Amino acid sequence: MLITQGGAYFAVSRVSQDSARKQIDRDLVSTARIFRNTLVRQGRDLLEKARLLSSDFAFKQAFASRDYGTMLSALQNHRIRMQADVMMLCTLDGHILTDTLHPDDNDDSDGSFPVPGLFDRIMDSETGELQAIGQIDDAVYQLAIVPLFTPEPSAFIVIGFLIDENFARELSATARDTEVSLLQKRQSSGWQLFATTLPPTLASDLSGRADISTLPSDQTRMITQAGQQYISMAVPFGSGARPGTALLQRSLDQQLSAYHALSRVLLGIFLLSLLMSLAAAWFMARSVVRPVKILERGARKIAAGDFGHRVQIRQQDELGQLADTFNEMGSGLAERDRVRNLLGKVVSPEIAEELLSRQIELGGEEREVTVLFSDIRNFTGLCEKLAPGDVVRLLNSWFTRANEVIERHGGVVDKYIGDAVMALFGAPLDKPGAAARAVGAGLDLQQAIRQMNKGLITAGTPSLNIGIGIHTSQVLAGNMGSASRLNYTVIGDGVNLASRLESLCKYYGVESIVSEDTRRQAPAYAYRELDRVCVKGRQQPVTIYQPLGPDPAADSSLPLYRQALDAYRNRQWQRAIQLFTALAEAAPTERLYQLYLERTQALAKHPPDTGWNGVFQHAQK
Amino acid sequence: MKASSNIAKFLAISLMLVCVRAGAATLNAEVVSSKGKPVRDAVVFAVPADPAVLQGIQAQKQVDVDQVDKEFIPYVTAVYRGTDVNFPNSDKIRHHVYSFSEAKQFEIPLYTGAPEKPIHFDKPGEVALGCNIHDWMKAYVFVCESPFFTTTDADGKASLTDLPAGQYQVRVWHPTLRGKPEDTGQKVSLEADSAPQIVQFTIREKKLWKPWRAPTSTTGGYR
Numbered sequence: 140m141l142i143t144q145g146g147a148y149f150a151v152s153r154v155s156q157d158s159a160r161k162q163i164d165r166d167l168v169s170t171a172r173i174f175r176n177t178l179v180r181q182g183r184d185l186l187e188k189a190r191l192l193s194s195d196f197a198f199k200q201a202f203a204s205r206d207y208g209t210m211l212s213a214l215q216n217h218r219i220r221m222q223a224d225v226m227m228l229c230t231l232d233g234h235i236l237t238d239t240l241h242p243d244d245n246d247d248s249d250g251s252f253p254v255p256g257l258f259d260r261i262m263d264s265e266t267g268e269l270q271a272i273g274q275i276d277d278a279v280y281q282l283a284i285v286p287l288f289t290p291e292p293s294a295f296i297v298i299g300f301l302i303d304e305n306f307a308r309e310l311s312a313t314a315r316d317t318e319v320s321l322l323q324k325r326q327s328s329g330w331q332l333f334a335t336t337l338p339p340t341l342a343s344d345l346s347g348r349a350d351i352s353t354l355p356s357d358q359t360r361m362i363t364q365a366g367q368q369y370i371s372m373a374v375p376f377g378s379g380a381r382p383g384t385a386l387l388q389r390s391l392d393q394q395l396s397a398y399h400a401l402s403r404v405l406l407g408i409f410l411l412s413l414l415m416s417l418a419a420a421w422f423m424a425r426s427v428v429r430p431v432k433i434l435e436r437g438a439r440k441i442a443a444g445d446f447g448h449r450v451q452i453r454q455q456d457e458l459g460q461l462a463d464t465f466n467e468m469g470s471g472l473a474e475r476d477r478v479r480n481l482l483g484k485v486v487s488p489e490i491a492e493e494l495l496s497r498q499i500e501l502g503g504e505e506r507e508v509t510v511l512f513s514d515i516r517n518f519t520g521l522c523e524k525l526a527p528g529d530v531v532r533l534l535n536s537w538f539t540r541a542n543e544v545i546e547r548h549g550g551v552v553d554k555y556i557g558d559a560v561m562a563l564f565g566a567p568l569d570k571p572g573a574a575a576r577a578v579g580a581g582l583d584l585q586q587a588i589r590q591m592n593k594g595l596i597t598a599g600t601p602s603l604n605i606g607i608g609i610h611t612s613q614v615l616a617g618n619m620g621s622a623s624r625l626n627y628t629v630i631g632d633g634v635n636l637a638s639r640l641e642s643l644c645k646y647y648g649v650e651s652i653v654s655e656d657t658r659r660q661a662p663a664y665a666y667r668e669l670d671r672v673c674v675k676g677r678q679q680p681v682t683i684y685q686p687l688g689p690d691p692a693a694d695s696s697l698p699l700y701r702q703a704l705d706a707y708r709n710r711q712w713q714r715a716i717q718l719f720t721a722l723a724e725a726a727p728t729e730r731l732y733q734l735y736l737e738r739t740q741a742l743a744k745h746p747p748d749t750g751w752n753g754v755f756q757h758a759q760k
Numbered sequence: 761m762k763a764s765s766n767i768a769k770f771l772a773i774s775l776m777l778v779c780v781r782a783g784a785a786t787l788n789a790e791v792v793s794s795k796g797k798p799v800r801d802a803v804v805f806a807v808p809a810d811p812a813v814l815q816g817i818q819a820q821k822q823v824d825v826d827q828v829d830k831e832f833i834p835y836v837t838a839v840y841r842g843t844d845v846n847f848p849n850s851d852k853i854r855h856h857v858y859s860f861s862e863a864k865q866f867e868i869p870l871y872t873g874a875p876e877k878p879i880h881f882d883k884p885g886e887v888a889l890g891c892n893i894h895d896w897m898k899a900y901v902f903v904c905e906s907p908f909f910t911t912t913d914a915d916g917k918a919s920l921t922d923l924p925a926g927q928y929q930v931r932v933w934h935p936t937l938r939g940k941p942e943d944t945g946q947k948v949s950l951e952a953d954s955a956p957q958i959v960q961f962t963i964r965e966k967k968l969w970k971p972w973r974a975p976t977s978t979t980g981g982y983r
Contacts, residue, residue, distance in 0.1 A: 193971075196892045199858075199860060199890075202860070203860035262967060267969030268969075288890070288895065288969075288970075289860045289888070290888055290891075290895070290971070291898075291968070292967070292969050
């Protein structure tokens, strides 16, 4: 904008200069024309005025009388009537007979006509008439000369207008502000100024100048006079030995004064707009750059994770709105962060990641997952004994430990169901060795509850017992629920079985049960086969095991138990009773041996039909 | 034409006057300008060396210089001194004939028809005639000091016949002549009944500017 303004200023300035120059040129040309026309018109005028006298019969009579006094007074009379400046009467060979400039010399007719060469020109002319510029007594006249016919040409009547300051002034008046200087060529001193409208200082500067004569005719030139620039035009006039030159001049500065005013206005506008631009820039800096910086700083903080950062821009414009939106974004991000944190707490970090990292949609995929169920025995009874706050504290304490154990083994807590924990291995991330890790986690959970119980016992709080069920199967994993509220979880028959296995712990008097599918995938651990069962709602029998730990030789009674179990399966009731009895006696706290003993004894009494395959039907849930 | 018929008349009268003398001679004159062109209306006159020759020769009674259509007719009229010249006005408007010439100054103020009395020219020399009303109107009466004169025709030629034998100075005058006729004199000796003598004049002219005649229409104005 400033460039445009500045450009406009300089362009206008330049155009003004050009225009002023052209205007002056035009004016000078016009003035030159006026000057020439004036000379032509005046010359014609003079001729006619001379002719008037030439054909005046009374004057002819006076001339015939040779009475110079009368002739002089007639000339004077005519001069005054014609408002001319000089009149003369000359002989045909150019001697002055009488002359209004020198009334006293009239008797002496020897004076030659003062303009040299003029009479030769008349003699050559066709009419005996002549116009000329001539110098008489240091003054310059425009002259007309006509013969006096009586009726023959017998003398010359000369009439003249003075070309002087008045003439210059009148010419100047026709063209406002044009200075008119009239110069004549003198033999001795070159060009001499004889009339001018210029002030004396400038006039004296002009008089001695040599370059006047070098000025080309009728073309404008810039000349500098007393520090002022004048566009000048030399207009030659007259002829003969002493030609004249009218120097027409216009002051460029004066001509430009109007443009100077315009230029000042433009400059003012330019400065004003400069100020306005600066103000606008300052305002922009304040209202745009500063808020943008604030926003940028805010964005950096947000990027650095400081979602609580808020920007403060009190503006009603788009930036203000942007700041509000930015703050809303910050709130949103903070909210999301909180949700993410909470999600990590509500669901496992893996599930949270799974949920956050991909498009959440309902539905899932079928995959092999090991599901671990852990439950607190007699929790209902425990609740009755404890204050609700203590229950929550106790529960949370356990869940914290349980969670820690499960995560350590690469599992995720799918959900807490009352006092139960459901954990997944192999989902959502398909990490290898899911079954083994689940078994490990189960063993560690047992370890953990034992440790916790030590603390509880010393605190006088009833100790806790847990049951754990682990099963590996193909399940459907994914987001379940409604579109607005959903969970990442797994569903399927296998999940139920895991839950059933956990329920069976109490029955078998063990803390942990894994299915044959899990055991097959976690062979590194030692197991004790518990039973072959059909759980409620499931036709398929499943062999269940109690994980014993990493050491296969942990329990010395295992081979005997194996024999007993084989005898039981082979319907060798007595042998089975015998073996189980031995086992039960050796380990009276083992509910399993007692259980088999009782079951075998009952079967011995009422042997099953031939289709019996050792599968125990659990009607209970 | 009228001028030449006047001359013829004049010559016839002269012849009658001089016929008593025996042995007349003829003089043929030719006048040219400095550029060699024939000069018309030049007055050629022979002044006898012996003034006695002139004794008894009378001037014509009357000569007319007419004014027709705002011009004098003829342009040049030569007369022997002592001749009365009439200035009849053939126009319907008035004229104002004047002369400021040395040989005769006169003025016939505005008049129509024939003036009351003719103008008597008794002093030799040129008389430039003008009209105060019409600047361009101009004519000359040349008053000769000798009765033996003639004017040239368009070819610049003229003849003087029946001149008495004797010595003459033959002179010429013309409105454009620079200087005096006396300076143009050529001595001629005429013998009776001899072959015509030829005199040639070359005139040194002067500028003779004329006032410009206004066109007849009134809108033209004075130049």
